[in-house]
Amino acid sequence: KxxxxxxxxxxxxxxxxxxxxxxxxxxxxxxxxxxxxxxxxxxxxxxxxxxxxxxxxxxxxxxxxxxxxxxxxxxxxxxxxxxxxxxxxxxxxxxxxxxxxxxxxxxxxxxxxxxxxxxxxxxxxxxxxAYPPTNDNFANATALDEKQRVPIQMLQKKPANRSPKMRKISAENRSGGNGRPRRPEPAMPLIPEAAILTRL
Structure with missing residues (x-):
């Protein structure tokens, strides 16, 4: 076919x-x-x-x-x-x-x-x-300063009959330096812009 x-x-x-x-x-x-x-x-x-x-x-x-x-x-x-x-x-x-x-x-x-x-x-x-981000492993976790927020993007495993999804969350340093994830935004289709290549 x-x-x-x-x-x-x-x-x-x-x-x-x-x-x-x-x-x-x-x-x-x-x-x-x-x-x-x-x-x-x-x-x-x-x-x-x-x-x-x-x-x-x-x-x-x-x-x-x-x-x-x-x-x-x-x-x-x-x-x-x-x-x-x-x-x-x-x-x-x-x-x-x-x-x-x-x-x-x-x-x-x-x-x-x-x-x-x-x-x-x-x-x-x-x-x-080709290579994962520097903080991909627990031992290399990135420390957050007080009140600092950083965007996080995680690629979810692709279901058998669906497109891969990119979930965006925001990690915030609260109460003595513990970074806690905020409520994630709705999942969105993964597009090239999310992974460095983009359309012209």
Whole structure:
């Protein structure tokens, strides 16, 4: 079964990157001037893009795709003169791909998924923060000064048939330095803006 196309066949029409992209490259093509990705001629590429709103380290992969993929990341504005940031052919033994790299605030990145030697099928393109925040563990808890409030964002585990949720709460230092969470706001769908990448 083919999935709905969420990528763009041509670089200039690159689609905004979602939290997870699904697509089929069965009818995709390689445009004039397009380079080989991950050292392979490929021939059925789809493009996405995203702009970083903060500096950070991210991991992208095609795990879950049902064919041998090529994954590359670029910056630039012309398909024939792009700057390579990262690329990979086989990250796992199933032929899917994965890259990890640092993003810079305000910079736009282009992501392309192609098929090894022109392979095609259903694409699953995932991304996530590569490293947890510094206070992710109890031992590294951040101390709050008196009356200090800090926003906290926690990603809830994705239910089987629902989108992942981001819950926002505010921690406040009360009565001798014990940070207590305030009543959480209603959960909202997790969007790229909450995790450093944003749409253009």
């Amino acid at each position: 083919r999935l709905a196309v969420s990528g763009a066949d041509n670089f200039a029409d690159a689609k905004d990157m979602e939290w997870m992209a699904v697509a089929s490259n069965v009818n995709a093509t390689k445009e004039s001037g397009e380079r080989n990705h991950a050292g392979n001629p490929g021939g059925k590429s789809l493009w996405w893009r995203g702009t970083a709103i903060e500096d950070g380290c991210f991991a992208f992969d095609t795990h879950g795709s049902d064919f041998d993929t090529l994954l590359s990341v670029y910056t630039g504005s012309n398909v024939a003169a792009l700057t390579k940031i990262a690329e990979n052919d086989n990250d796992w033994n199933d032929g899917t791909s994965g890259v990890t790299f640092y993003v810079e605030k305000g910079k736009t990145y282009y992501f392309v998924v192609d098929g090894n030697e022109g392979a095609s099928g259903n694409i699953l393109l995932n991304w996530r923060l």
